[in-house]
Amino acid sequence: MNTDPDVVWELFAGHYFMFAFLASLGVLQVAVSNVGTRGLWLTPHAGMTRWLGIAFVLTGIAVFFLQPLWVDGPWAAGSVEADSLTRSWGKASWSELAGARNVNDIHGGLDGIKQAMWFSLGAIAAFAVSAVVGTLSVNIFASAENSGDGDQTDSEANGLAGLESRSYIENLPGSFANFRADIGGVWRSGLVKADRWSLMNVLFGRGGSSE
Amino acid sequence: MNSIDANIVIWLNALSGNVKLFDDLIRVVASDYLMPMVFSLAMFGLWFSGKNPAERVRYQLTMLVGISALSISNVVVWLFNIIWDRPRPFVEHGDQLNLLFYPPTDPSFPANPVAVGFATATAAWTINRKFGWWMFAAAAVYGCSRLYAGVFYPSDIIGGAIVGVAVYGFTSYLRRFLEPLITGFVRLIRGLSAA
Numbered sequence: 001m002n003t004d005p006d007v008v009w010e011l012f013a014g015h016y017f018m019f020a021f022l023a024s025l026g027v028l029q030v031a032v033s034n035v036g037t038r039g040l041w042l043t044p045h046a047g048m049t050r051w052l053g054i055a056f057v058l059t060g061i062a063v064f065f066l067q068p069l070w071v072d073g074p075w076a077a078g079s080v081e082a083d084s085l086t087r088s089w090g091k092a093s094w095s096e097l098a099g100a101r102n103v104n105d106i107h108g109g110l111d112g113i114k115q116a117m118w119f120s121l122g123a124i125a126a127f128a129v130s131a132v133v134g135t136l137s138v139n140i141f142a143s144a145e146n147s148g149d150g151d152q153t154d155s156e157a158n159g160l161a162g163l164e165s166r167s168y169i170e171n172l173p174g175s176f177a178n179f180r181a182d183i184g185g186v187w188r189s190g191l192v193k194a195d196r197w198s199l200m201n202v203l204f205g206r207g208g209s210s211e
Numbered sequence: 212m213n214s215i216d217a218n219i220v221i222w223l224n225a226l227s228g229n230v231k232l233f234d235d236l237i238r239v240v241a242s243d244y245l246m247p248m249v250f251s252l253a254m255f256g257l258w259f260s261g262k263n264p265a266e267r268v269r270y271q272l273t274m275l276v277g278i279s280a281l282s283i284s285n286v287v288v289w290l291f292n293i294i295w296d297r298p299r300p301f302v303e304h305g306d307q308l309n310l311l312f313y314p315p316t317d318p319s320f321p322a323n324p325v326a327v328g329f330a331t332a333t334a335a336w337t338i339n340r341k342f343g344w345w346m347f348a349a350a351a352v353y354g355c356s357r358l359y360a361g362v363f364y365p366s367d368i369i370g371g372a373i374v375g376v377a378v379y380g381f382t383s384y385l386r387r388f389l390e391p392l393i394t395g396f397v398r399l400i401r402g403l404s405a406a
Contacts, residue, residue, distance in 0.1 A: 019248065027252045031259040039404075040259075057252075065239060082310040098235030101242050104313045109243060112285060112327075119251050127405060159401030161264050171404045179402025186398055190391020199388050 003089050008074050008108020013118060015067055016110055020122025022060030028126050029053030032163075039163030039171060040130040044141040068092035068100035074108065075100035084109070131168035138167035216364040220300045221307050224361045228309055241312050241356035246324070249349055250331040253342075254278055257335060258406070270338055271397050271406055272386075277334025280375075280382040284326040287374055292318040301361050311360035321370030322363045325354040329375025330382075337383075350375070 030053035032040040041049045068075045069092055076090025084103040092100040103109035110118070157164065158175035194201050227234050239245055258274050261267025297320040301310050317323070328350025336343020354368035386393060400406035 016244065019244070020251075023248060023252055024255055027256040028259060031256045035260060035262050037259065061245070061248075064244065082312055082314070084313045095231075098238040099311070101244060102238060102313050104315070105243075106316065107313075112247070112323075115244070115247060116251075119248070123251075123255050131404075159264075159404055159406050160259065160261075160267060163404060168404055175404045176402045179398055183395060183398055183402075187391055187395055190394055194390045195387040197388060198390055200390065200392055 003074050003087070003108070005106065005108035008103060009110070009114075011071075011073050012103070012108060012110050013114065015064055015071075016115065017118045017122050019060050019064035020119045021125050022063065023057050024119075024123040024126035025129060026053040026056030026058075026060060028123075028130055029056065032130070037160050037163045038134070038165065039138055039167050040127075040134045041137060042130060042133050044137055065101060066097070068097060069094070073100070074103055134163075135167035135169045138170075216366050217300065217304055219365045220358060220361060220363070221304060223359050224300075224308050224311075227311055227359065227361075234311060237356045237359050238311055240352060241360045241362075243324075246328065246349060246353040250281075250328055250346070253331060253335055253346055254281075257338065257342075267406070268394075268397060271400075272393060273334055273338050275393055275397070276382050276386050277331055277379065279385075280330040280334060280379040281327050283382055284330045284375055284378045285323065287378055288321055288323045288326050288371070291321055291370075291374070295320055297364075297367070299362055300364055308361040310362070312357065312362050315362055319363060320367045321374050322354055322357065322367040323371065324357065325350060325363075325368050325371030326375040326378070328353050329372045330379045331375075333376050333379035 028040065029042055029049050032038075033046045033049040033053065036046070042052055043049045067073075072090055073092075074084065074087040074089060075092040075096065076088035077093035077096065079086065079088040079090075080092060080096035080099050081087075082099065082102070084107045087103070087107075101109075105111040105114075158171065158178045162171040162175060191198075191201060191204065227237070254274050254277055257270050261270040296318045299315065299319045301308050301314055329347070332343055332346035332350045335346045350372070354363070354371065357363045358365060358368060397406050
């Protein structure tokens with residue numbers, strides 16, 4: 001490689017994060033539009049949200065693999081070979097585009113651990129964007145939705161179930177309160193039901209088994 | 212066994228160089244980024260795909276086991292690599308292969324990317340058979356693309372697939388040793404309105 005691997009790594013990390021963000025946002029939109037989790041929809045309509053999601057996934061893939069055409073990197077036209085050792089810095093050509101991203105991690109490509117880290121950040125960012133835009137969408141279009149369907153809000157529902165009828169901001173306090181109220185019981189009943197070799201049982205004993 | 216393995220990879224790799232578009236497609240599929248992203252997105256999407264609270268919890272617990280299996284498969288592959296430092300096909304038969312992918316420096320057996328793909332596919336299969344079969348197909352295509360590219364033997368792919376499925380089974384079993392910590396973790400995420 002004719003370039004410092006750290007420079008290549010930084011470039012790959014930024015591109016991969018954007019890829020993970022767009023693709024995660026797309027998959028999230030397809031999933032939540034299928035199950036009716038309106039609080040995370042980017043648009044007020046399920047069909048539109050689903051198609052938007054598919055568009056995000058395709059955009060993420062296309063941008064990541066086409067980027068070498070307009071961004072300088074270790075894929076200069078004429079230098080892309082299977083081995084990433086002798087690459088030069090520059091823009092890729094169409095004919096070498098398919099192999100442009102095949103850079104060994106010792107030459108600045110992303111190994112599995114770095115990919116897992118950047119994917120997690122991208123997925124969290126996608127969820128956060130969906131929650132914020134979904135909150136705006138639910139609040140702006142709430143009156144129009146409710147006028148036709150009546151108020152179907154289930155005040156007991158929390159977590160993703162609560163997001164079927166509420167925005168993320170409205171749902172969060174109730175969900176967290178439920179978590180705080182339930183977690184003790186979940187833990188005790190979990191210990192009772194857990195395998196006798198459960199590490200938690202070994203550490204904490206069958207504290208709830210007397211019931 | 213070794214000669215059959217070598218003959219298959221040499222025969223398959225000999226098909227390269229005829230149709231550039233196909234070779235380019237293989238380069239993209241075999242890359243370190245496309246298929247691992249597909250596997251990660253499958254896990255991420257299934258997390259949100261439960262249609263009711265009970266199904267959602269089942270999906271999410273399975274996804275956590277799947278993600279753990281994915282990590283543990285890497286460790287198992289690494290242990291195999293310590294025991295058997297099998298040279299890559301391009302090292303032993305470089306003069307007969309047209310390498311389409313960068314030459315990896317780690318041992319050949321078992322195929323790490325295939326192990327990860329099959330661990331993920333098994334997780335998906337346990338909660339949705341149809342989707343799971345698609346994931347198995349994706350993992351198999353990923354493995355075959357690396358075979359075509361000349362960086363794995365067929366037995367590496369088969370070994371990787373077995374490792375992935377077996378590690379998922381082992382991780383499912385391992386889950387009981389960590390309960391109720393895992394269920395409590397899902398409840399915490401639900402408290403944050405993300406589960």
